[in-house]
Amino acid sequence: MIIDLLYLVAAVCFILALKGLSSPESASSGNFIGIAGMIFACLAAYLSTDLSNVVLTLLAVCIGGSIGVCIARSLSMTALPQMVAGFHSLVGLAAVLVAFSAYYAPEVFKIVGEFGRIYKSSLIEMGLGVAIGAITFSGSLIAFAKLHEIYKGTNVPKELNAFLGSSILCLLIYFVLTDSQCAFWLLTFLSFVLGATLIAPIGGADMPVVVSMLNSYSGWAASGIGFTLHNDLLIITGALVGSSGAILSYIMCKGMNRSLFNVIFPSGQDDFSAEKGAATVRPYQKGSAEDAAFILKNAKSVIVVPGYGMATSQAQHALKEMGDLLKRNGTIVRYAIHPVAGRMPGHMNVLLAEANVPYEDVFELDEINRDFATCDVAYVIGANDVTNPAAKNDPSSSIYGMPIFEVDKAKTVLFLKRSMGTGYAGVDNELFYAQNTMMLLGDAKKTTEAIVKAL
Amino acid sequence: MDESLQQIANSIALIMQVDSGTAATASVAPIASVCASSGMHALTVFVLACFVGYYVVWKVTPALHAPLMSVTNAISSVIIVGAIFAATQHLYCYSRIFGFLAIVLASVNIFGGFTITHRMNERNKGIMKDNGK
Numbered sequence: 001m002i003i004d005l006l007y008l009v010a011a012v013c014f015i016l017a018l019k020g021l022s023s024p025e026s027a028s029s030g031n032f033i034g035i036a037g038m039i040f041a042c043l044a045a046y047l048s049t050d051l052s053n054v055v056l057t058l059l060a061v062c063i064g065g066s067i068g069v070c071i072a073r074s075l076s077m078t079a080l081p082q083m084v085a086g087f088h089s090l091v092g093l094a095a096v097l098v099a100f101s102a103y104y105a106p107e108v109f110k111i112v113g114e115f116g117r118i119y120k121s122s123l124i125e126m127g128l129g130v131a132i133g134a135i136t137f138s139g140s141l142i143a144f145a146k147l148h149e150i151y152k153g154t155n156v157p158k159e160l161n162a163f164l165g166s167s168i169l170c171l172l173i174y175f176v177l178t179d180s181q182c183a184f185w186l187l188t189f190l191s192f193v194l195g196a197t198l199i200a201p202i203g204g205a206d207m208p209v210v211v212s213m214l215n216s217y218s219g220w221a222a223s224g225i226g227f228t229l230h231n232d233l234l235i236i237t238g239a240l241v242g243s244s245g246a247i248l249s250y251i252m253c254k255g256m257n258r259s260l261f262n263v264i265f266p267s268g269q270d271d272f273s274a275e276k277g278a279a280t281v282r283p284y285q286k287g288s289a290e291d292a293a294f295i296l297k298n299a300k301s302v303i304v305v306p307g308y309g310m311a312t313s314q315a316q317h318a319l320k321e322m323g324d325l326l327k328r329n330g331t332i333v334r335y336a337i338h339p340v341a342g343r344m345p346g347h348m349n350v351l352l353a354e355a356n357v358p359y360e361d362v363f364e365l366d367e368i369n370r371d372f373a374t375c376d377v378a379y380v381i382g383a384n385d386v387t388n389p390a391a392k393n394d395p396s397s398s399i400y401g402m403p404i405f406e407v408d409k410a411k412t413v414l415f416l417k418r419s420m421g422t423g424y425a426g427v428d429n430e431l432f433y434a435q436n437t438m439m440l441l442g443d444a445k446k447t448t449e450a451i452v453k454a455l
Numbered sequence: 456m457d458e459s460l461q462q463i464a465n466s467i468a469l470i471m472q473v474d475s476g477t478a479a480t481a482s483v484a485p486i487a488s489v490c491a492s493s494g495m496h497a498l499t500v501f502v503l504a505c506f507v508g509y510y511v512v513w514k515v516t517p518a519l520h521a522p523l524m525s526v527t528n529a530i531s532s533v534i535i536v537g538a539i540f541a542a543t544q545h546l547y548c549y550s551r552i553f554g555f556l557a558i559v560l561a562s563v564n565i566f567g568g569f570t571i572t573h574r575m576n577e578r579n580k581g582i583m584k585d586n587g588k
Binding site for chain 1: 529533571
């Protein structure tokens with residue numbers, strides 16, 4: 001009774017933790033409610049066992065906990081996407097391990113029927129839990145490697161994924177029917193492989209979707225294990241996390257005007273080996289930091305459009321400094337954040353927050369898009385595809401239909417970019433060659449610092 | 456939100472009662488009696504939790520999507536509950552080893568996830584204070 005009550009309290013705490021995120025004021029207390037929920041959950045788990053090995057398990061918690069805290073403390077916010085992906089992989093692996101321990105100790109989890117055999121329904125849930133967990137694990141590892149830029153990606157024929165998927169399904173059925181240990185191991189192994197082959201061919205620009213999708217998977221895996229263990233808390237929490245990840249993936253896909261199916265199973269064959277360079281050489285205006293500073297000084301309103309390039313060059317602090325100088329000058333400075341800017345949902349917001357950019361200055365796509373027509377300068381820093389007019393004008397473009405910032409309507413566009421290469425989508429940007437665009441080539445941070453100096 | 460949840464709960468109660476052929480009374484309470492079998496009970500909990508998740512997460516402001524990811528990451532490690540079961544039993548050796556490993560992994564995640572979320576929230580709080588001045 002007390003145990004069930006504790007589980008219920010924990011579930012309510014988790015819901016409140018998510019609800020806390022509906023406004024920045026309540027986010028912090030929400031996090032503490034979440035921590036409380038986790039403590040209740042662990043307490044309930046300990047109370048329902050016979051308390052052997054408690055010291056050892058607490059030691060395990062301490063080891064894991066200190067590793068976790070060390071990683072989280074030392075992490076720079078730029079590396080957040082890969083860290084989140086890495087953490088997802090741990091949930092996946094933990095789910096696999098718990099499923100295995102349930103398989104080898106069915107009595108402990110009370111899933112044994114007559115003649116000491118595990119219930120068929122439990123076998124289904126266990127099989128599904130282990131498969132989703134394993135896919136989450138290896139998929140997140142690949143995503144981590146890609147985000148950390150130690151692995152570029154490989155093309156995987158669709159047939160291979162289809163084959164792996166259907167073999168996993170067949171094995172699952174076979175496993176449920178026969179309770180074969182061999183099938184269980186093989187099922188796990190194939191799911192590990194499928195996780196890797198699913199994520200490997202997905203391109204860099206689609207990473208926000210992948211990260212949120214894996215977030216969703218880790219939730220479903222927890223839910224699956226909850227079904228196996230007949231534990232409502234695990235089911236509830238898994239469902240919360242699963243739907244949260246699913247909603248984020250949906251928002252990301254909408255931000256790119258693509259279907260989830262299209263992202264997960266990319267149709268075009270990307271060339272991962274070659275650098276995507278500029279195909280044609282066309283005339284464009286190149287400016288210096290001093291020119292840019294002059295233009296900014298005379299502007300009344302400036303909208304900054306940050307992208308992944310700002311994250312890689314760590315330009316957010318220099319950017320904030322520039323914004324402050326301009327504000328002192330009487331200029332209105334605002335920041336426009338595209339839903340898919342960066343490598344995970346909310347990536348740009350975190351970086352701007354790190355540099356102390358105030359909330360009221362940060363706007364979303366729908367809120368600010370109309371204002372580009374009336375602003376003097378659009379300062380595009382490390383963003384490319386989200387400003388590309390081809391998404392509006394060119395039906396043959398691969399990004400056609402994606403909602404973009406109408407940067408081209410601004411009086412002047414200052415475009416900070418490392419080189420004249422194309423964006424992640426590999427599409428040339430008409431904006432580079434526009435009359436009102438000034439290209440500032442080079443490292444985004446150095447350029448912004450130079451502008452600050454010139455101001 | 457509460458209203459729509461009530462509606463969902465009612466409709467689920469209705470559907471299941473029609474299936475099992477019992478008299479239909481539309482309120483949330485009958486759910487517990489209808490899904491006495493544990494499989495159905497778990498599924499009911501699951502579906503309702505999905506709806507709760509759906510409504511709660513749509514309310515999250517886009518600016519807080521990053522903390523949302525890290526906090527969901529932390530709470531999905533509630534799977535540690537299962538790992539504790541496995542590690543504290545003394546019947547099966549394999550299971551215990553798997554359980555211990557799972558505890559370590561899950562607690563990396565729990566502590567890491569909550570710490571990162573806390574860092575982001577502190578940052579946000581700091582900004583609000585700066586602006587308050």
